[in-house]
Amino acid sequence: MAELLSESLGLPSDYLSNIECMKSEALACLYYPKCPEPAKTLGTPKHSDTTFLTLLMQDSTGGLQVLHDDHWIDVPPVHGALIANIGDLMQIISNDKFISVEHRVVAQPVGPRISVACFFSPSVRAAAKPFAPIKELLSDENPAIYREFMFREYYEHYKTKGDHVGSALLRFKIR
Numbered sequence: 368m369a370e371l372l373s374e375s376l377g378l379p380s381d382y383l384s385n386i387e388c389m390k391s392e393a394l395a396c397l398y399y400p401k402c403p404e405p406a407k408t409l410g411t412p413k414h415s416d417t418t419f420l421t422l423l424m425q426d427s428t429g430g431l432q433v434l435h436d437d438h439w440i441d442v443p444p445v446h447g448a449l450i451a452n453i454g455d456l457m458q459i460i461s462n463d464k465f466i467s468v469e470h471r472v473v474a475q476p477v478g479p480r481i482s483v484a485c486f487f488s489p490s491v492r493a494a495a496k497p498f499a500p501i502k503e504l505l506s507d508e509n510p511a512i513y514r515e516f517m518f519r520e521y522y523e524h525y526k527t528k529g530d531h532v533g534s535a536l537l538r539f540k541i542r
């Protein structure tokens with residue numbers, strides 16, 4: 368995935384793996400019990416992932432939706448397939464060439480639903496360096512949309528504002 372994403376940004380195929388932006392993995396195993404009153408709640412509320420990339424495996428129950436042009440679109444389960452979601456940090460370093468996807472999981476009267484999300488974030492070494500849009504992607508016609516920041520500042524945003532905060536993108540946006 369790192370190679371494909373690097374190439375689609377027009378960069379050498381080892382670019383993203385060299386900067387170690389997706390070198391740490393965290394795995395979340397999620398269990399959604401069946402819900403007697405699905406209209407009154409959500410399985411997972413609307414959000415975009417804070418990391419670089421998420422690979423998601425969902426079972427055959429369904430319920431995942433992505434926001435597209437202000438409409439919620441079902442992401443139907445495909446046996447054996449993984450879903451790749453771009454996260455906010457990837458949006459920032461790609462200078463909006465990749466856009467992080469807003470998604471949610473609806474509650475359902477059937478279940479339980481099980482999903483496994485693997486979140487890819489920077490290595491400790493990469494997290495100690497500043498983040499900013501990749502210089503090779505910038506030009507006079509395509510200036511940086513986000514300022515430089517440290518990983519610690521990025522995560523402070525979520526820690527101080529709690530779970531229901533919007534994404535950190537606006538905080539770093541300069542144009």
Ligand SMILES: O=C(O)CCC(=O)C(=O)O
Pocket residue numbers: 395397411416423425431470471472482483484
């Ligand atoms: O359970 C799912 O399919 C999605 C979970 C999710 O979006 C997340 O954990 O960030």
Ligand SMILES: [Fe+2]
Pocket residue numbers: 414415416421470
């Ligand atoms: Fe998510």
